[in-house]
Amino acid sequence: MAGFLLRRLVNYAVLVVLAASLSYLLAACALKPRANLEDRNPRPPATVVDAELDRLNLNDRTPLADRYRVWATGVLHGDFGRTLQGEPVNDELWRRLWVSVRLLSVGTVLGCVLGVLLGAYAAVRRDRPSDRLITAGSYLLLSTPIFVLAVLLQIGAQKVNDTTGLQVFEWVGETAPGSSEGTFGPLGGLGDRLRHLLLPTAAVALAQLALYSRYQRGMMLDVLNADFVRTARAKGLRRRDALLRHGLRTALIPMTTYFAYTFGLLLLGGMFLEEIFGWHGMGEWLVESIIRGDVNAVAAVNCCAAAAVLLAGLVSDVLYGVLDPRVRTSGTTWTARTGRS
Numbered sequence: 001m002a003g004f005l006l007r008r009l010v011n012y013a014v015l016v017v018l019a020a021s022l023s024y025l026l027a028a029c030a031l032k033p034r035a036n037l038e039d040r041n042p043r044p045p046a047t048v049v050d051a052e053l054d055r056l057n058l059n060d061r062t063p064l065a066d067r068y069r070v071w072a073t074g075v076l077h078g079d080f081g082r083t084l085q086g087e088p089v090n091d092e093l094w095r096r097l098w099v100s101v102r103l104l105s106v107g108t109v110l111g112c113v114l115g116v117l118l119g120a121y122a123a124v125r126r127d128r129p130s131d132r133l134i135t136a137g138s139y140l141l142l143s144t145p146i147f148v149l150a151v152l153l154q155i156g157a158q159k160v161n162d163t164t165g166l167q168v169f170e171w172v173g174e175t176a177p178g179s180s181e182g183t184f185g186p187l188g189g190l191g192d193r194l195r196h197l198l199l200p201t202a203a204v205a206l207a208q209l210a211l212y213s214r215y216q217r218g219m220m221l222d223v224l225n226a227d228f229v230r231t232a233r234a235k236g237l238r239r240r241d242a243l244l245r246h247g248l249r250t251a252l253i254p255m256t257t258y259f260a261y262t263f264g265l266l267l268l269g270g271m272f273l274e275e276i277f278g279w280h281g282m283g284e285w286l287v288e289s290i291i292r293g294d295v296n297a298v299a300a301v302n303c304c305a306a307a308a309v310l311l312a313g314l315v316s317d318v319l320y321g322v323l324d325p326r327v328r329t330s331g332t333t334w335t336a337r338t339g340r341s
Contacts, residue, residue: 008317012310016303019310023302024071024295025064031293033058033084056082058295071299080303081296083289089300092285097304100281104270107201111208116255118209119216120248123224134213141210146269150203150276157199170195171277200277207269208262215258219251226250249323256319263312267305 033056037049044052053059057070074081080089122134141149157169224247232242271283282301289297 008314012314016307016310019306020075020299020303021068021072023306024068024299027295027298027302028064028067031290031295031298032060033293033295034060036084036293056084056086056296058084071296075303080300083297084292084294089296092297093282093300093304096280096282096285099279100270100274100283102197103200103273103277103279103281104204104266106197107204108208108266110201111205112212112259114205115209115212116216116252119213119218120220120243120251122213123217123220124243126221126224135217138210138213141206142214146203146207147272147276149206150200150273153199153203154276168195169199171199200273200279203273204266204269208266211262211265212255212258216251216255219254220247223247223250253320253323256316256323259319260309260313260316264309267308 034049034053037044037052050059050061054062057067059067071081078090080093083089083092118134118138122131125131144152154171157171160168224243226247228250267283270281271286273279274281274283275287282304286298286301288294289301
């Protein structure tokens with residue numbers, strides 16, 4: 001198991017380097033930070049613009065290979081450079097990252113757990129009213145884009161607030177740019193934080209629930225009448241215990257791979273939610289940086305996104321090893337997981 005994970009970790013590290021390099025090169029070629037500086041009022045002299053771009057390692061008149069070498073050297077030392085405003089990228093990156101983690105983490109966990117449970121329950125209750133209700137609800141959620149779902153939740157929350165006369169839900173924003181206090185005041189408050197977190201968490205959870213419940217239902221149907229389930233029941237286990245101990249565990253194995261595949265969609269959905277709910281996280285910063293032509297900020301966000309997706313893949317590998325004894329006990333490599341040699 002340790003050898004398997006070590007090989008996967010090395011592979012992921014190589015992929016992170018490639019993804020980070022490609023994201024920087026694309027940003028450096030496509031974005032125009034010079035235009036942002038030249039459009040300032042009053043317009044600075046050309047020599048001042050060149051000097052500022054040289055200081056930030058953003059001068060498009062410097063060979064791309066030289067700019068990439070300076071940037072990569074800084075990244076190896078933990079420095080993503082400076083923004084167009086001259087501020088360290090690292091400071092803003094970590095602050096925004098923490099906001100995005102708070103936005104996505106709770107909803108992701110809830111969506112995954114509830115989706116798996118509902119999918120398994122729907123499979124066990126196949127063709128019954130509960131199965132049809134869960135299936136119809138999942139299809140409805142899957143057909144609704146996450147930004148539409150977020151707006152619908154806001155409309156519903158507004159009706160609840162108007163009906164109760166209480167500010168049960170908030171969706172103005174979580175953290176103001178450049179401030180750690182946000183909309184909560186100097187001391188904040190758990191109640192305020194929960195009100196601001198409820199709607200975006202519900203949007204993330206519902207989107208994830210729909211994906212996982214559909215996939216888990218299909219996986220569970222494949223094992224309901226499997227030989228090992230029938231054997232467990234023949235040994236005296238009740239149907240529910242046999243399905244929980246043996247069927248669900250087996251059906252969860254493909255879900256570990258599915259988690260890694262859907263993580264990129266989760267990050268994309270998070271970007272929409274940050275704009276809609278006014279959360280000043282990584283997604284909002286990425287959009288603003290692209291508009292400004294802030295190459296270093298865009299590259300930093302893309303690096304974190306690539307690392308997050310590949311970290312999800314590593315978590316998927318660990319969960320696969322936990323669920324599949326072949327990986328733990330015999331040191332089986334990727335061949336056992338995918339069936340490819």
